[in-house]
Amino acid sequence: MAILVLGGAGYIGSHTVYELIDAGRDVVVADNLLTGFRAAVHPKARFYRLDIRDRAAVDALLEREEIGGVIHFAASSQVGESMSDPLKYYDNNLGGTTVLLQSMVAHGIDKIVFSSTAAAYGEPERVPITEDDKTAPTNCYGETKLAMEKMMGWTERAHGLRYVALRYFNACGAHPSATIGEAHDPETHLIPLILQVPNGQRDRLSVFGDDYPTRDGTCVRDYIHVCDLAQAHILALDHLSRGGQSDVFNLGNGVGYTVMEVIDTARRVTGHAIPTQMCPPRAGDPAQLVASSAKAKRILGWTPRYDSLEDIVGTAWSWHKSHPHGFEEK
Ligand code: UFG
Numbered sequence: 001m002a003i004l005v006l007g008g009a010g011y012i013g014s015h016t017v018y019e020l021i022d023a024g025r026d027v028v029v030a031d032n033l034l035t036g037f038r039a040a041v042h043p044k045a046r047f048y049r050l051d052i053r054d055r056a057a058v059d060a061l062l063e064r065e066e067i068g069g070v071i072h073f074a075a076s077s078q079v080g081e082s083m084s085d086p087l088k089y090y091d092n093n094l095g096g097t098t099v100l101l102q103s104m105v106a107h108g109i110d111k112i113v114f115s116s117t118a119a120a121y122g123e124p125e126r127v128p129i130t131e132d133d134k135t136a137p138t139n140c141y142g143e144t145k146l147a148m149e150k151m152m153g154w155t156e157r158a159h160g161l162r163y164v165a166l167r168y169f170n171a172c173g174a175h176p177s178a179t180i181g182e183a184h185d186p187e188t189h190l191i192p193l194i195l196q197v198p199n200g201q202r203d204r205l206s207v208f209g210d211d212y213p214t215r216d217g218t219c220v221r222d223y224i225h226v227c228d229l230a231q232a233h234i235l236a237l238d239h240l241s242r243g244g245q246s247d248v249f250n251l252g253n254g255v256g257y258t259v260m261e262v263i264d265t266a267r268r269v270t271g272h273a274i275p276t277q278m279c280p281p282r283a284g285d286p287a288q289l290v291a292s293s294a295k296a297k298r299i300l301g302w303t304p305r306y307d308s309l310e311d312i313v314g315t316a317w318s319w320h321k322s323h324p325h326g327f328e329e330k
Pocket residue numbers: 077079117118119141142169170171188189190191193205206207208209219220221259282285289
């Protein structure tokens with residue numbers, strides 16, 4: 001039986017497909033290529049270009065392939081855009097997941113692992129954050145991801161479809177081979193933006209706020225390598241295949257770094273000066289987001305392999321240096 005990866009041409013999806021193929025699994029990828037890249041799809045995966053909101057196309061795929069479990073990344077994921085165009089997020093994230101679950105139920109496929117987010121918590125009451133802390137999203141992206149989790153819960157009660165929701169903290173880094181990596185347009189994430197400076201694509205990095213109650217005044221985040229996230233999806237699917245129950249897990253390293261510490265690390269890794277410019281805080285940015293991933297370690301047996309920020313930034317740099325325009329030929 002194959003594993004279906006929806007959104008397998010995107011950043012975290014493509015890395016998960018590489019890990020699945022390395023583990024000898026049979027993989028089918030579906031992606032509408034609106035934000036993903038065909039070149040990011042592992043050559044050994046069978047690829048279907050489709051939109052998960054298209055019920056006929058999803059049905060046809062599930063009839064053609066023998067699918068044992070689904071890993072679902074196909075969603076819109078930009079916080080800023082979700083605030084200016086919330087209905088796009090309801091349509092793609094909730095509408096798409098509704099169609100997918102309807103088709104899975106109709107075809108008797110009863111296991112799904114999917115991307116949720118630290119944005120489900122909103123402004124945390126304490127760090128590190130555990131899975132039973134309050135969920136109060138402060139943006140529409142987090143709201144739709146939390147609603148996807150709840151949709152899965154009700155679907156399980158009615159139809160017995162089990163799920164694992166993985167709440168990622170700050171995904172970063174690239175495959176150690178540097179054949180795939182992060183490529184967003186527009187790019188909004190800290191590490192790729194920092195690396196545009198040594199790559200000659202940006203003069204300086206804007207630092208959003210230096211008056212937060214943190215050790216140097218800049219925001220603290222928990223940076224987790226994309227290949228470690230990928231491994232967690234495989235472990236979560238194996239957990240469901242063994243009959244494990246539906247659950248929600250945080251995925252982070254449990255260590256927080258300030259924006260200035262990330263920039264300093266990038267200076268060391270690249271050997272380049274990276275000038276900065278202090279800017280006003282970005283709306284909706286919590287001061288600190290750090291995960292407790294004790295539950296994922298205990299129940300899934302997950303152990304992140306990249307626990308050094310230097311190694312993480314090093315893999316990102318190898319990718320961006322060798323692919324300054326991402327997957328696009330320019
Ligand atoms: N930052 C800067 N300058 C930049 C870009 C980012 O100072 O040019 C700062 C941000 O203010 C933030 C930190 O760098 O403090 C990290 O920002 P990112 O945009 O890389 O990541 P976020 O923490 O904002 O977002 C991440 C995920 C989202 C998820 C969110 C949960 O990328 O998908 O965590 O809060 F929703």
